[in-house]
Amino acid sequence: MWLTFPKRSVIPGFRLTMAYTLVYLSLIVLIPLAALMLRSFTSSWTEVWQKISEPRVVASYKVTILCSLVAATINLVFGFIVAWTLTRYQFWGRKFVDAIVDLPFALPTAVSGIALTAIYAKNGWIGSLLEPLGVQVAFTQLGIIVALTFIGIPFVVRTLQPALEELEIDLEEAAASLGANRWQTFVRVILPAILPSMITGFALSFARALGEYGSVVFISGNMPMKTEITSLLIITKLEQYDFVGASAIATTMLLMSFVLLLIINLVQWHAGRVLRGA
Secondary structure (H helix, E strand, O other): OOOOOOOOOOOOOHHHHHHHHHHHHHHHHHHHHHHHHHHHOOOOHHHHHHHHOOHHHHHHHHHHHHHHHHHHHHHHHHHHHHHHHHHHOOOOOHHHHHHHHOHHHHOOHHHHHHHHHHHHOOOOOOHHHHHHHOOOOOOOHHHHHHHHHHHHHHHHHHHHHHHHHHOOHHHHHHHHHOOOOHHHHHHHHHHHHHHHHHHHHHHHHHHHHHOOOHHHHHHOOOOOOOOOOHHHHHHHHHHOOOHHHHHHHHHHHHHHHHHHHHHHHHHHHHHHHHHHHO
16 A cells, blocks of 8 residues: 555554644645645736746846855855854853854844844944945845845754764764874764755755845845845735736745755755765
8 A cells, every 4th residue: 555654653643643744734834835826827827927037036036046045055164163163162151152043033034134234234333344345235135145144044053063962072083093184084074974964954044045035125225136035026016916926926936945955955865875875
């Protein structure tokens, strides 16, 4: 049979919990997404294609995906450094630094956007220092990347911390005793053990950045064809009562996000197979 159930467990209730799981996921995830896609196809394919392929819409796709990828990559690098510092070193104020990592989770995204805009504007604390160097952050794609990096770094840090805590220091000491330098120890001992967690953290940060709105809408400047993100464009379509256009753009972004996350998960699965084979 195509459907099989696991063997009886000491803890009963698999069928009941599985039923609740399917109902919950259907109500919260599957049915709303299905309704969104069905709303997109209430019009003709020609009209839908015209709405999702407008130059302004295509430009918003490029800005959103490119800035999300750059922000997730930055978070991957610096998130690893933060997670490594918190797990490997004991220092005064460690718990305070650890709490700061979760700050983007607690802050409303609109507050984050206003704060970042005030700091990185030309007359802001940091923006005034960058202005003489010819670097403008606020109201540019660089500002979008800063905002997406801000809201995405907790996903990388919190994903990597358990993996680094489980990594035994004895393995690193053994590698050093066998003549491996620091770079060789990192590449051959540390990186293979935490690579799946790094890919997961990258995927979570990237997915969070794709759908971000509140923190970006203030610092981006919302200039069409330059700094306008897809989330804002969807809101604009809704305000214009263009429900078909908003649904079509949202569906397109959903499919693109699904494909990109699928690729990331395939890379993670392949990396896990290679590591297990090694």
